[in-house]
Amino acid sequence: MPELPEVETVRRQLAPRLTGRSILEAGSHSSPKFVEARAATGARIQSVERRGKFLIMPTNDGREIVVHLGMTGQLRFRTGPPDDSDTYLRAWWYLDGDETLEYADVRRFGRIKVVDAGNYASMPTLAQLGPEPFDPTFTANDFWLRLRASRRAIKTQLLSQRPIAGVGNIYADEALWLAGINPKVSRIGKARAAALLDAIRSVLQKGLDNSGTTLRDYRTVDGGTGDNQNSLNAYGRGGLSCHRCDELLVRAELDARTTTWCPVCQKR
DNA sequence: CCCAACTCCTGGGCGC
DNA sequence: TGCGCCCAGGAGTTGG
Numbered sequence: 001m002p003e004l005p006e007v008e009t010v011r012r013q014l015a016p017r018l019t020g021r022s023i024l025e026a027g028s029h030s031s032p033k034f035v036e037a038r039a040a041t042g043a044r045i046q047s048v049e050r051r052g053k054f055l056i057m058p059t060n061d062g063r064e065i066v067v068h069l070g071m072t073g074q075l076r077f078r079t080g081p082p083d084d085s086d087t088y089l090r091a092w093w094y095l096d097g098d099e100t101l102e103y104a105d106v107r108r109f110g111r112i113k114v115v116d117a118g119n120y121a122s123m124p125t126l127a128q129l130g131p132e133p134f135d136p137t138f139t140a141n142d143f144w145l146r147l148r149a150s151r152r153a154i155k156t157q158l159l160s161q162r163p164i165a166g167v168g169n170i171y172a173d174e175a176l177w178l179a180g181i182n183p184k185v186s187r188i189g190k191a192r193a194a195a196l197l198d199a200i201r202s203v204l205q206k207g208l209d210n211s212g213t214t215l216r217d218y219r220t221v222d223g224g225t226g227d228n229q230n231s232l233n234a235y236g237r238g239g240l241s242c243h244r245c246d247e248l249l250v251r252a253e254l255d256a257r258t259t260t261w262c263p264v265c266q267k268r
Numbered sequence: 269c270c271c272a273a274c275t276c277c278t279g280g281g282c283g284c
Numbered sequence: 285t286g287c288g289c290c291c292a293g294g295a296g297t298t299g300g
Contacts, residue, residue, distance in 0.1 A: 001293065033276090053294080071277085071293060107277045109294065125295055152271075159294080169293070216280080216292085255272085257293065 002069040004133065004166030005207030006218050006226065007053050010075055013221035014101075015048040017077065018057065021095045027082065028091040031108060037091035039114040040065050052129050052165030064117050066126070070109030072217040076102050106217065130164045133200055138164075140194035147193055154196075155183035156255050167200060169257050170213055170235045174203040177234035182266045183259050206231060234260045 002010070022044045028034040043059035050056065055075075057065040067075070073090075078100045082092035091103040091112055103112065113122055120127040130146060131138040146163040147154070157163050158172045167175065176183050179199035181192060188196065212218055212226030215236070219225060233243050238251025242262040251260045 003294095068294080070295085072279090105277095106279070107292090109277065111295085123295085124297095150270080161295085256274095258291090 001071050001168050001170065001215075002073065002212070002218055003053060003168035003171050003207070004050075004204050005171070005210075005228065006212035007050055007055060007069065007166070008208060009212045009226065010069075010221055011048050011050045011055055014055070014075065017221075018045045018048050018095075018101065021045050021097070023093045024096060025094040026092065028112070029089075029108075031090070033108060033111040034090045034103075036114045037065075037093065037103070037112045040093060051126065051132070052161055053168065054123070054126050054129075058117060062117055064115055066113045066115060066120075066123065067103065068111050068123075070105060070107065070111065072107045073103060073105040073110035074217070074219050076104070076219075076221055076223065078102055125161050128162055130162050132165055133167070133197075133204055140197050141190065143197045144188075144190045144193035147188065151186045153184045153186055153254060154181060154188060155257075155259060158200075159255070159257065164197075164200060166204070169259075170215075170232070171200070171203050171207060173234040173260050174232060175199040177261060177266065178203060180265050182268045183254055183261055185268055234262070236260065 023040050026038045026041045028037040043061050046058045046060055048057050053068060055067040059065065080098055081094060082089060082100045082102055086104060088104045088106045089102055090105045093101045095101060143163060147157060150157050155172050155176060158167045175196060179196045181188060181196055207213060207228045210226055210228035210231060211220060213228035214225035215229055237249050238260045240249055242249055242265060245262065245264045247262055247264040249260050250263050251258060
């Protein structure tokens with residue numbers, strides 16, 4: 001599942017190849033999740049940005065192409081026109097220079113929008129997205145205040161994207177493990193909020209350094225896999241021993257998400 | 269406003 | 285070998 005490190009890895013690969021390119025033609029699957037891709041025909045891409053898990057490509061006509069990879073979305077380049085025979089091709093943009101940017105997505109959990117710049121009414125999560133984790137002006141106190149706005153379980157809050165942007169199921173479990181915080185606690189104090197922010201930054205940076213976590217579907221633009229799956233301490237390790245205290249990690253469902261934690265290091 | 273439940277999707281893994 | 289079942293889950297939607 002692409003989270004901040006995966007989306008940022010993709011962004012870094014896309015940016016040099018898309019900046020300044022014109023979209024000569026576009027096509028898509030008929031689902032409302034993807035049809036707007038076609039509206040980008042005629043636009044020129046000015047840059048490739050990222051907010052949380054959303055890729056945002058401003059165009060020269062005052063609009064933005066917004067892409068969310070969902071669970072299984074992949075962006076890649078193809079020389080020449082799109083490959084119509086690919087069952088999972090959901091959208092494509094044929095660019096100047098006889099090259100196509102293809103969006104493939106097996107499970108169709110992703111979505112593509114073309115909006116007037118900054119108008120995110122059709123994407124409420126983006127409209128209400130929390131600060132970027134690596135924004136230097138985002139402080140531990142800000143984070144604590146944002147967390148205080150809700151009494152839901154701390155992990156649920158992280159997944160909501162509102163206290164902080166870009167954290168999904170994998171990095172939430174990793175960060176809570178690193179900070180020694182139980183995913184079900186509903187309120188944490190300033191000191192623990194500061195520790196959690198440090199932990200989030202740490203696990204996201206490690207994910208970035210490893211070009212992302214490939215469990216099954218995630219691929220970089222050049223088709224490569226990430227390496228971070230080999231560095232996980234919590235996610236997917238239910239029943240295995242904790243790398244810090246050797247206790248067996250517990251696995252349970254929280255808000256319909258598999259959650260793994262150490263009952264000793266992450267006491268309630 | 270907040271929150272919980274539901275929905276979308278389909279390949280891969282597993283048991284038999 | 286093949287069938288059926290269940291799991292993975294980000295974010296939008298809906299209803300209380």
